[in-house]
Amino acid sequence: MNIVVCIKQVPDSDKVTIDRETNRLNRAGVPSIINPFDENALEMALQLKDKHGGKVTVISMGPPQAVEALRTALSHGADDAILISDRKFGGADTWATSYTISLAIKKLEVQPDIILFGKQAIDGDTAQVGPGVAHFLDLPMLTYAKAVEPTDAGFKVEKVTEDGYEIWEIDKPAAFTVVKEANQLRMPSLKKKMAAKKAEIPTWGFDDLNPIEENIGLAGSPTKVSKIFAPPVKLNKEILSGEPAEMITELIQKLKERNVL
């Protein structure tokens, strides 16, 4: 089975803060990680390979340093990696990103049976690139996949919903976005770590993918950021301390005054 996993390198949003004066992100010193949900997509790919054989190719689009995310994925067990990177791709929103990634997948020598994405990327939280790529490749797509099992014609998939789950059958080839509950990424092996350090990872740029120019980068992005600001904070809070019984009596009194009890 040929499996492609799309992984994004993101700043660890636990450690990002905002400078309330300038409204800028303090990104200095913030480590870059593989988008946590993409780890679940990668693990799902590795498990499918363990069980059914095949090859796992990881693809990432981003600046040159995103190659580190790909090396990490190789150390966990991916077979191949490709970096999509070009100045001209910069500033892409999810529309342009989906388009560009779909071109890279089309260029693969062997077309995948299955393409996996994380549920969403934690920097933007859009969850749009998976469905976007799937459409550009004209593949059926299911989001929020927790378990994927190959069948004769395609896959049987457990899809998480608001209040439970659904079982779907979907034809091959297909694309899925994977939820956190699916699994936990295995540890990297020392041997693979060494190999990953030295692995040759090809970079595909504008000339390799030959995109329609108005579909890529900033120009190919329908959405534009018009303003960035710090989230508002609540000002009129009341802190109660002291004996629990008194605190609660006071709280209930205040909630009554607010007409919420």
Next chain:
Amino acid sequence: MSTTKEIWVFAEQRNGRIAGVVNELLSKAQELAEKSGFEVAAVLPASGCADLCQELFNYGAKKVYTLDDPKLADYQNDYYSRAIAALINDKKPEIVLYGATTIGRSLAPTVAVMVDAGLTADCTQLDYDTEGCNLLQTRPAFGGNIMATIICPDHRPQMATVRSNVFKKEKLGDSEAGETIEYPVDLSGVPERMRRIEVVHEDDNTIDLNAAQYIVSGGRGVGKPENFKIIYDLASELGAAVGASRATVDAGWISHHHQVGQTGKTVCPVVYVACGISGAIQHLAGMQSSDVIVAVNKDPDAPIFDVADFGLIGDLHVIVPEFQKQIAAFKA
């Protein structure tokens, strides 16, 4: 680009019931309509739609485009996206809003690439800029550390998803008038590539978090799974639903259906009681817009106190049972 001056709301239905978020979006769309001069319409894919239109009129749709086809009875991404994209390409609305449900968050991005539209996910504010003629779509980014306002100046429609409970719904009446437009659906050329074969509901929550007026949530400060009992006890005294932080879900103390936050549910109850929750930005992203927030935490510097209306500093194992006791007495 010539467009129909309309704001559309995707009228998501499951088993013939309109999702609550649809009515919230219709109410918001009306506000946007007043500013922009556009008209509010709903788009309803279903099989047998007639009964559902009245509810949409009652929440502010002036028009309902029905897409009536047996293949559209339940959500199926290929069918839904193609039917809606065909309607959008024909009518060219200015704005299309979707609930950020598991359905909306799959459908909207597919439609966006089909019709060449921009899409902003999980907006927490929507406004209309009459000067630039743009929908102002504001949403948190980087785990809630910043807010960003997104516009789509050169593409129509402008599309956004919004989580449930972000906007308030407002019913206009019980028999509001509106126009039903039965739009022809042709899915004959769309191959059947996926089939839903089973639906399982496993929500163990007695009260739906999304609809709850009161929520009591527990975090790692609860200490161990057995201790969640005091959270449940207070909740049942208050008639509240039980929420949880991701730390407790990850630890397996409570099922993920209870998780509130960026990767859980967004809630907007009248009162949210956070017990032993530190207030990580990802948790705040899911409960910040609650009317009144009460926080119980033994650490006076916990960030949860930054968003709390009432902060109780102390041990939740004492405070929560005391709260329950006094509520019981108060009700008696």
